[in-house]
Amino acid sequence: MTVVVVGAGPAGLTAAAALAGRHDVLVLEREAAPGGIPRHSDHLGYGIRDLHRFVSGPAYARRLTAAALSSGARLETEATVTGWAGDRALEVTSPRGRRIISASAIVLATGARERPRPARLIPGDRPDGVYTTGQLQQLVHLRHLDIGRRAVIVGADLVSWSAVLTLRHAGCRPVLMTTPSTYSTPGRFPLFVPVLRRTRVVAVNGHGRVTSVDIEDLRTGSRRRIPCDTVVVTGDWVPEHELARLAGLPLDPGTRGPRVDTALATGRPGVFAAGNLLHPVDTADLAALDGRHVAPAVTAFLAGVPDDAPDDVRGVLLRCEPPLRWIAPQIVRPDGPPPVRGRLQLWSDAYVRFPRVVATQDGRRLASTRLPWPAAPGRVFRVPFTLVARADPTAGPVTVTLT
Template structure:
């Protein structure tokens, strides 16, 4: 069975829902959001604390309320939201294989928006050795357990990572009656917003150990302790705990992007996109944290709004393929990645006029340079820090004067 729709959006999180809400009123025909979970809303559904909706809705709300609001907006705009519907593969350029309790079918779309998001690397991918006891979770699994399934966790937790999401884990643990005894960070400076660090430590009594990694988890049946190591001195010690949360270290959920044959970016591990969020395949677009693992939910949502313009242009019979050429953007260490990665001649500025970058080193007042073919084409000093563990945003104007016919533009921290 094949169903034809104008737009298929894969993933009903902030980016997908916002894209659908922007597209549905403007598109003649179906805008179908395919969501594999039982509810739309994505990760915010189980992040039961405030901090959502700031940049896109100009409001300050909890994750679940935010998820409901975005779902309502998409529905009111006329998008069709189908839950428990998983796209398991491609049957053609823009034809999707979909499995749901209602059957197995193909969905053929004139435009596809990939908004499959990102997930945290679980323990095995971080090469943490030791036993495999119960009590080791990612933040996502922890919040799922506590907020959606109302499960108890332990009493003493060690959190691997001190990113923004790590503090979200602290809040969830606190609510579940579990004390966070230690957070470890590989970085010299805790990477989350300073606003979190001090009150977080005061309010929850959390000790953050910088330049430290968890090398092993011990315990049969249930976690009993972790072994930590100082990255500079090599000194080790054992910390008793019954819960370990591995936080952050995000990776895009890129399976469909890869199996669809999209050109991938080796740094973000997401599909390579231009400033309009078009991928290498005509009619296939991408938005949200699939492209930049990870920015906050509101920024992902604004990607959804941004991608709508390019989708509409494509549906209106724009050029069959995006114009060739354009300038590639590359992040040089200590910058890890940049998104988007392609600036096409005549293309729009990126979402919010910002390039998104990730840094592995902390800089208080970072100076960023754009270098093309050995020539500095842009340089700026930013009033906000570049900090590991969260996206570092840079004005697009930095690369505005790059030569459209020139080589790749390298972005560097000076």
């Protein structure tokens, strides 16, 4: 039985390594090299939770690739999946031609991407020198090009601090970060870059090359001009969900990725999903743990393990209310496994230092818990699965709220 994994990032490579010992596994990757985003994130901080190592992004990508290959998985790069030819058949285009690949099971691990400047509707001129973090890292670490001398970073998330490291590696000075939020995610290292909260970029200026940006204070409406020759737009992640959408898989309106249960099964039998396609965006090692988590469910499906739940009991839908933007996974099935690391993943648009999280179903409180870690914009917020474990499979959706 063939398992096709679409995407050779941390989730896809880890899933392939876990599955290859029992099944014929083919990994399809549209880029020329496997590894995903870590392969061009040339700084430390990778592999802590999955490999129990503290390595650079490229070293992490090499380790995951080697693990998948040594387990017996086949890896094909420059292979783009362009569509579906059946429930579990994929249309693939590569320099070797076009073909259809049929599989017994499919794992979608296509990851996520940052919104570029046009998608964020940042007005002004259209000069060179405006990048996403991914573009910046590829230009610096893979193509070794000169970037500039003064940079403004749009965003103040974890990936924004990754951009700071890349800029400094390239000899470009980050002069400030700007974020509309009242909260900025602390960097993992003392990088000493000024952060302007409750501000936004209202214009990029320059002809040929960026010369400055205009920053507006959201509280007062006042504006100031910051000289720079480089602008990096960071964060604001969206899942690479084109394949899921073309397959007609139910998508979650919050994550905009495929809706999955705690085993990471989608709405189509035999099609699973893992990694930042499901929760844009989490750290690479936690995306990799998704890949490890999905393997038993794929194996059970291939073994023909029946689903004992009757047709009218297909699972309880999880949903959330503001300031929570999304929750993953979204479905709890009877006798299903707990989610990865026994925790639900959520995204909060507000900072709450000691949050109380409450789960209700049909007006009945299921459970509540106060957590010692904060809910903060710009990073995934985790809640124990026990909060919703007592949900009635015959009742309505469970609503998770934050106070």
